[in-house]
Amino acid sequence: MSVEAVRLIPAITSALKELKTHHNVVGFVADLFGADTFDAARDAGLRSYLFFPTNLLTLSLMLHLPEIDANLTCEFKELAEPVQLPGCVPIPGSEILSPLQDRSSECYKWMVHHGEKYREADAILVNSFDEIEPDVAKILRQPEPGRPPVYPIGPLIQTGSTVDKESRAECLDWLDKQPANSVLYVSFGSGGTLTKEQMDEVAYGLELSSQRFLWVVRSPSDAGDLSSNYYDAESKRDPFAFLPEGFRERTKERGMVVSSWAPQMKVLAHEATGGYVCHCGWNSTLETVVQGVPIIAWPLFAEQKQNAVMLSEGAGIALRLEKREDGVVEREEIARKVRELMEGDEGKRVRRNVTELKEAAAAGMKEGSSSMALARWWRCGGKVVVGAKDADEVMIC
Structure with a gap:
């Protein structure tokens, strides 16, 4: 360019x-x-x-x-x-x-x-x-x-979508049935993918957390990198084929998994949404701030890592995840941070902070x-x- x-x-x-x-x-x-x-x-x-x-x-x-x-x-x-x-x-x-x-x-x-x-x-x-x-x-x-x-x-954000109403109804209908501030939204953006190993850890971590969740699943990178910012790196296979065996059945009472895309602004604006596992891309960050939804920061590439530092240590609206030396976030760490965000004192702190920023953004x-x-x-x-x-x-x- x-x-x-x-x-x-x-x-x-x-x-x-x-x-x-x-x-x-x-x-x-x-x-x-x-x-x-x-x-x-x-x-x-x-x-x-x-x-x-x-x-x-x-x-x-x-x-x-x-x-x-x-x-x-x-x-x-x-x-x-x-x-x-x-x-x-x-x-x-x-x-x-x-x-x-x-x-x-x-x-x-x-x-x-x-x-x-x-x-x-x-x-x-x-x-x-x-x-x-x-x-x-x-x-x-x-x-x-x-x-x-x-x-x-x-904040300048996109407020609409060109996707037809029918295709975005299912996950929103599911959210309508959940208690207020009870659902963790999990999405790594339109350009972010994880390895199969990391996908497994996310799945088991969500299961261990015992929290409600809405997870936008994309097929893992064929290249095998921990994360990718290439839009064509995603496998063309069904994303659900990469989930652990029995995961969807075991979590169907409190979780929903959708393939590749969700109407993010509508999800974040929904009263049932209480947290967001976010890749810390700036557009997504502003969208969650405008809706007052606290973050678990999971940066992948570009400026996302330094954004995560600013959001956690500066703005105070995000919790950070600890990684192994090889970069993998283990299921126990995922479950621990999810519970902390949704139920713990640190979660209450970042929720207060993001609520204040929501009000400032509106002004x-x-x-x-x-x-x-x-x-x-x-x-x-x-x-x-x-x-x-x-x-x-x-x-x-």
């Missing part, structure tokens, strides 16, 4: 200049992989804005990455001390963003490059909100030499919020206006 963005700079520049002859184009917004297109906006005489769809922790890491890289003499995973970013919880090097774990890779070099380009933006828009990351939000909101102001404009678009302040700043500056009323006033994204 980054290479393609660079290749398209001349075409984008030409398109922007052409648009300006017919419309009042007032700004250009690039996503996190398109920062090189700031050059096109600058050549067209437009202000440039970066939309960063994940959190302030990851943005801070990216902004500081060129400096960190210049002083780093080893791999992140070899660091003796955690990485301390201003206003952020300390992140162990092994938990840092997975594309940064091999400093010799082309991906790593592109990430450093993006960190440099981000600083060329006139402002950065982040899909987060102050209350979930208060200290770093305060720091990044204030511009400093060589770094633009940052505006948390979240995110009210007068006085960062999003509204951003809109006023753009309006008063005669620049980009969110939700522009004038049909001839255009923001290019």
